[in-house]
Amino acid sequence: MTQAATTVASQKEPRRTRKKNQYRKYAPLLIMMIPGLLYLLINNYLPMAGIVIAFKKINFAKGIFNSDWTGLDNFTYLFKTTDAFIITRNTILYNVVFIVIGTILSLACAILLNEIRQKRLLKGYQAIITLPHLISMVIVSYLVYALLSADTGFINKTVLPWLGIDEGIMWYSEAKYWPFILTLVHFWKSVGYSSIVFFAALLGIDEEYYEAAKLDGASRLKQIWHITLPLLAPVITMLTLLSVGRIFYSDFGLFYQVPLNSGALFETTATIDTYVFRGLTGTGDIGMSTAAGVYQSIVGFVLVILANYTVRRVSKDNALF
């Protein structure tokens, strides 16, 4: 009886007070979110507004936000230099190589891991090949230095003499070697990690497919070709498209730390991210580097949206949004 009465009362309540009650009831939930939302506001949204500085002539005396407007000057200067071409080309080419060869290597690695039946060995291999992913790029730059240093490096002092080459190579000032070096370092660091991603997908394949194929007399290689790969195709497509969406971004540490920020290597090691950073730390032009940053944000955003749109068309479940 009382229950019925309260229901009637609550229905009679004007809408606004009901809404107010709802706020009161769920206020703790709203308050809880404040620190996180505030952080996103400061860390992510305020800098988005800061993009306007790309359209200003930066004058530290006047203060950054009071500097004069210059319209698109920063962009015009940027695209007049060859820098814009070099950094765009490097960023995209490295990413293309990383995506294509990286996917093949990680996939091969995952398939091989799947052939290993001894649990302990499998765990051991997994642990070792993911280890490089855990190491900071600063440490990686030391590892590479131990190999490539001109006077004391392992390659110049040991490997080249073995091959009968007596003259050492000045690795840190010869730009032409770096596409190979950086690609190798990237794979060293990332193939094990991404193979685990594929391996996780492999574990999801029903063993019955293989049993059936075996009854039909398919060899293990045939099974991989006709069962494993087709069933992994959606995961491969999705991961590839998502990396295509990030093709305008590069691993800053790889391109900045590993070549030891050597100016002689600009031609083959500079990417948009390192260019922006150099502008900020004063070895480049801040106006142009801000413009480069905005150029990256906007093209990157468009690419993410396009990539996601494509993923959605392939398989709705795998889309990011």
Next chain:
Amino acid sequence: MRNDSRGLTWFSHIAMFLFAAFCLIPFVLLISASFTNQSAIVANGYSFLPSEFSTDAYRYLFDRGSDIARAYGVTVWITVAGTLIGLSMTALLAYPLSRSETPHRNPIMFFVFFTMLFNGGLVPTYLVYTQFFELKNTIWALIVPGLLMNGFYVMLMRTFFQSLPKALIESAQLDGAGEYRTLWSIVLPLSTPVIATIGLFLTIMYWNDWQNGMIYITNPELFSIQNLLNRIMQDVQFISTNLSSNAGSAMEQMPTDSVKMAIAVIGVLPILLAYPFFQKYFIKGIMIGAVKG
């Protein structure tokens, strides 16, 4: 019973063994180099077995180790503080987003999600943190910018919270538990896998971070171990002026090349030692993260 092909199995073992060796070899070179006598390095370069064994580099670092000890302290402090604050903020934001009753849930979700798609870039971020908040050369500069919380972890945790049975939350609230109580005593204890994963990733991120230090810190007293390493690599002079009491003459005596490698060993050692204990969670974490992302 399994339908294996012997040849393929052997091939897998050989290939994985070689790949694992490829992953480990640079570390062997690093450790060996740090134990090599300076004059042997000058003569023969770095090698996989110390041509002349010596612990000079470590002794040198131990004698003048106050900078290293301080850098370690900075790294440990930012890692602990950053991980704890970051985890709390992530959970506090993810929990209301997992509840359908939360008012304005969808716009807030979009607010979080959009940060994963678009960002202002490095220069505006730098200006926000230096002009508005004056974080430059404070310990907070190593903790706050960029690392503390991100949309992806919030989404990951929210998805996990949503998978918990709703009835648990409802019954807790019937028993009079408020939202904080529900989160703390019901939801979090059931979410240890996702908390461990995100906590581990945050820990690794803070331990390895050198970018914030390079951008916001110029005072050597606030260098983390990564920044110290970074500075030493870029500038050998830094060792002689900052790591030794008597600069100048120190350069000749100090085993420069092996000291470089020894500092790197000290920087990476904690991770190498702790890895066997957490690798299980690390690999599981990669798998969880792979589901969406």
